[in-house]
Amino acid sequence: MRFAVLGSGSRGNGTLVESNGTYVLVDCGFSLRETERRLTRLGVSARQLSAILVTHEHADHVHGVGLLSRHYNLPVYLSGGTLRGMRKPVEAAGVLMGGQRLQVGNLGIDVVSVNHDALEPTQFVFNDGQRRFGLLTDLGSCCPNVLQHYRGLDALMIEANHCRDMLARGPYPAFLKRRVGGATGHLNNHQAASLVSELGWQGLQHLVLAHLSSKNNLPSLARQCFVETLGCDPDWLELADQDSGLDWRHIAWPNYLASGAHHGKT
Template sequence: MRFAYLGSGSRGNGAVISSGSTHVLLDCGFPAGEAQRRLQRLGLEASQLAAILVTHEHGDHIGGVSALARRHRLAVFMTLGTRAAGKMHADVDVQVIDGHSPFAVDDLEIHPYPVPHDARQPCQYVFHDGQMRLGVLSDAGCITPHIRSMLAPCDGLAVEFNHDRDMLARGPYPQSLKTRVGGQLGHLSNCQSAGLLAEIGMARLQHLVLAHLSEQNNSQALARQAAATALDVDEDWVQIADQDQGLDWRQLAPR
């Protein structure tokens, strides 16, 4: 199994997870044409995708889903709440999922799990190819016991490191937005995500990717330092999904 990012941040999110000939797109917060260009950068065409999975209805995650799915006749998987709140064209094939029940897309077994975020029925996902597990966590305001249990057995992780608490407090956002971002239904801080990593540890981890970094309230240096310290690894080992450049393929392989 391998994975890559089209881009990650408040201006658009999207990741690709692949096993064999199965490729799924996780979120698409970019216009369809831009998403296609970013997929090509990874050596893929949108027509090769087996499906699009959606985490929640916020525009930086769902903005390009309907157009891309309609253009390439792709099935879209999302919770009922996301379906109700999201804007999908009538002829898009929407498959409603239970946020607690696994399902399969060709060679991938996919385990959704609910997260605390200010959306209708948000979920994140763990991907399993029969041997390796990749866990993705973003757009959550706090770490729950269920989140820990879902991510602990993963061989690869992509985890939100949205903001540095001090930078958020001193930053340009109005107080209402600062309260939202830092709240229980907002986004994970460097400190929160580092605490999760310290609990999980390095026993299984092959790759760690930091995602959804705020351009106003965080820096790659601060996020990478927090993650590396939590896992007691070199900072160079920690990867970051960039807003504009995304992240090239990372491979998970049995040891």
């Protein structure tokens, strides 16, 4: 299994997961031309996609979903609430519910309900029978449901959206600061790092920080918070960028891993 990021942030999101020829795109917040360009950068044609999954209806996640799905005749899977919230209607191949397991080709996908200010937001955990990759962005707080599904992963991409101090001092109006920092907003650096600590991170091959705010966070602050909380090697942490995304990251079979893999500080 492997995963890559087309881009991550308030100006557009998209994550690609592949296993044995099955390509699933999670969210598409870019125009059709830009999506095609970013897929090409990863060595993939949109014609190779097996499906599009949608986490929630906010524009930075769905802007290009309808046109991409129609242009390439791709099935779209999303929750009923997300479908109702779409400003540009799409035809759903399947309506998802939290706790459901979806099978798309060689990928099993667990649908996880999360706390976010959308109608019925979801996140996803991918499984190819041997390896598990968790995608966890756009939630303001953790619940037992998240803890249950995101333990024992081989790789995790989690949002570290904002620094609490930068948000408090930043340019957003008061109502937007409350929304972003609230229980249905976005995880800040400390919340995200504490959640990863609670989930257990020593078995992760990859830990990717995503959805960083361009106005209320800095990559250096996010990285520092995770290093201080987890005690991990800063060079091991990875960040998904808004413009350049993240190139393919391969998740090895567990029995291929070298014994004694070490992510601690050196």
